[in-house]
Amino acid sequence: MRIALFVTCLADTLFPKAGQALVTLLERLGHEVAFPMDQTCCGQMHLNSGYRREAVPMVTGFTEAFGKFDAIVTPSASCAAMVREYHPALAASTGDRALAREAERIAPRVHELSGLLVNVLGVTDVGAYFPHRVTYHPSCHSLRMMRVGDAPLRLLRAVRGIDLVDLPDDETCCGFGGTFSLKNPDVSAAMGADKVSAVLQTGAQVLCSSDNSCLMHIGGALSRLRAGVATMHLAEILASTESTGGAQVSR
Amino acid sequence: MPTYLGMPAFPEAAAAALGNSQLRRNLAHATGTIRVKRAAAVAELSDWAELRAAGRAIKDHTLANLDFYLTRLEERVVSAGGQVHWAADAEEANAIVAGLVRAAGADQVVKVKSMVTQETGLNEALAAEHIHALETDLAELIVQLDGDRPSHILVPAIHRNRAEIKDIFLKDMPGVPADLTDRPADLAGAARSYLRRTFLRATVGISGANFAIADTGTLVVVESEGNGRMCLTLPETLISVVGIEKILPSWRDLEVFLALLPRSSTAERMNPYTSTWTGVTPGDGPRAFHLVLLDNGRTSALADATGRQALRCIRCSACLNVCPVYERTGGHAYGSPYPGPIGAIITPLLRGVTSPIDASLPYASSLCGACYDVCPVAINIPEALVHLRGKVVDAKRHGFPRPERMAMATAGWTLRSPRRLGLAQRAASASRKVVGRSGRIRRLPPPLSGWTRTRDAPAPPPESFRAWWARTRGGGG
Secondary structure, three states, X not given: OEEEEOOOHHHHHOOHHHHHHHHHHHHHOOOEEEOOOOOOOOOHHHHHOOOHHHHHHHHHHHHHHHOOOOOEEEXXXXXXXXXXXXXXHHHHHOOOHHHHHHHHXXXXXXXXXXXXXXXXXXXXXXXXXXXXXXXXXXXXXXXXXXXXXXXXXXXXXXXXXXXXXXXXXXXXXXXXXXXXXXXXXXXXXXXXXXXXXXXXXXXXXXXXXXXXXXXXXXXXXXXXXXXXXXXXXXXXHHHOOOOOOOOOOOO | OHHHOOXXXXXXXXXXXXXXXXXXXXXXXXXXXXXXXXXXXXXXXXXXXXXXXXXXXXXXXXXXXHHHHHHXXXXXXXXXXXXXXXXXXHHHHHHHHHHHHHHOOOOEEEEOOOHHHHHHOHHHHHHHOOOEEEEOOHHHHHHHHOOOOOOOOOOOOOOOXXXXXXXXXXXXXXXXXXXXXXXXXXXXXXXXXXXXXXXXXXXXXXXXXXXXXXXXXXXXXXEOOXXXXXXHHOOOEEEEEEEHHHEEOOHHHXXXXXXXXXXXXXXXXXXXXXXXXXXXXXXEOOXXXXXXXXXXXXXXXXXXXXXXXXXXXXXXXXXXXXXXXXHHHOOHHHOOOOOHHHHHHHHHHHHOOOOHXXXXXXXXXXXXXXXXXXXXXXXXXXHHHHHHHHHHHHHXXXXXXXXXXXXXXXXXXXXXXXXXXXXXXXXXXXXXXXXXXXXXXXXXXXXXXXXXXXXXXEOOOOOOHHHHHHHHHOOOO
């Protein structure tokens, strides 16, 4: 299958390893990955901060970059949810009917990684090897917007060598929330502190999630505490094999 | 909501609340307990999704035909012997109530717990007219005795534990036994004997209503303690202040809400007391009944196509109990009787977004969506929050550009062009040598300093994904 990668502005700029791992993984599973170079950002930061007007060019840009693909995958449940749930309405609000139709047509083609693998491609064992203690944080938008359910956990359980431990109160928000983390830094930190405490209770070496944004927040707090817990995107663990240095924790 | 004027914006009020360890402990315990119970109560019903859809549909239908149902309600209340008064805002409602109390010759009234009279600041308005309003709901009484404010829609004293309540009673409750303990049964007993004396003397009762049934002109109050039943039946005059969105077309519709509300709010299959009354009945209950129908911003909320869904709210407070922000800050930081996720949309819809607190409320959420999942009438709170954030930004578009708007404009300019984004990424990667040799950044300048005050930031990687792709795959997709 030919799958277009929407890497997201965040992963593109700060977490390229997640995108690279996603490419490695899909190619190993026999798919062809395309990366439209004219992609930028889904506009979620602007929309969710109240800058609706400023988000519109990002919707237009997204439809132009991805309009010709039947399947689009992204290493962010949050950005996938933005495209699916908000792009059509945002496009319609401009009065540009061609743009609205295009956004409506593309929206259901956008998948978050675990949903694509489990629900579209029908695989749970991707042949990965990762001999470390891992705990998984399900991001709010993966749970409550993309409704991926236990797809990420099914993928992780099938990884050889993994010691997967439950995260207490896993469905509670970590407190990132986009610009919430800057506009309400104290509340965001208080929520993050409880998430960090849950992560530390597990004794995990690696915290895994389907969103780099949550990992940046929880990982930033773990790092500030010098807690010694690494953060890795789901794609990075699923891309690991014996031959690609699966014994190594990447960061 | 006059008593909340001059509140600081949410982030400042929240920061102060976060430092109160007793508050944090009380809230985490209380909301944690009720969350689990609610989930179990809801899981018992196999048709919860259908009930929820029905609740939503009934409310939407009623709101879309509000003029018709309001007129019908008025007709039916009047023909059942009640009087109907219309109040455009809080001030009008309070003046009507004060006038009615004075006309009844009373200087004290007993009150059923009511959100709408918190909204209008009725107690304070009555006090200015030398009328004492006594709250008879146990938790409202605790808050009132302490000179405090409610911090939860359903459990106004959720921020207090029983040791604190014992202290409040000993300090402020007339006739309280000196050997009062903090056992729940003793605390309830002390409140009961204090309230009983007041009920028997009261000549005027004031209530809100959970529902108003247009077909018959019947008002409905749903409660747990029986204090409501006392206030609704013992006094000679009953005054009910009701928001215009509380209408249901018929008794049939009530069935749906009596299934949705108790399970969502107290995690009960059925609440202990459901009182209904229609006008006046000779020889039984109050001899005069007044219904004050309140707008106070509701018609302007109704005119907002995205915001109007908030008028479906039945004040169950399920959204408060699952909200990770509310759980940590408590209700006072929201600067309104309506705290938590629903408050963060209802308050700005009713009051506008001009004051610092009101403009900050739509941002008092991480948009995690837990509130939407539990809402029994399917109010998409995250959607409404994002919509209201747009209103806050649009209200400030004219005039001198503030730093945030300039930052957003610059980010937008960069992010809508692949070429400019690539250039920015190269600049970020080059800065790596300066800012992030350890792979982690410990300190950033404003506005990003809010991030690094409590968290490290990731250093930019040596190359962006797109640079890696172009280098290894030779560009094009």
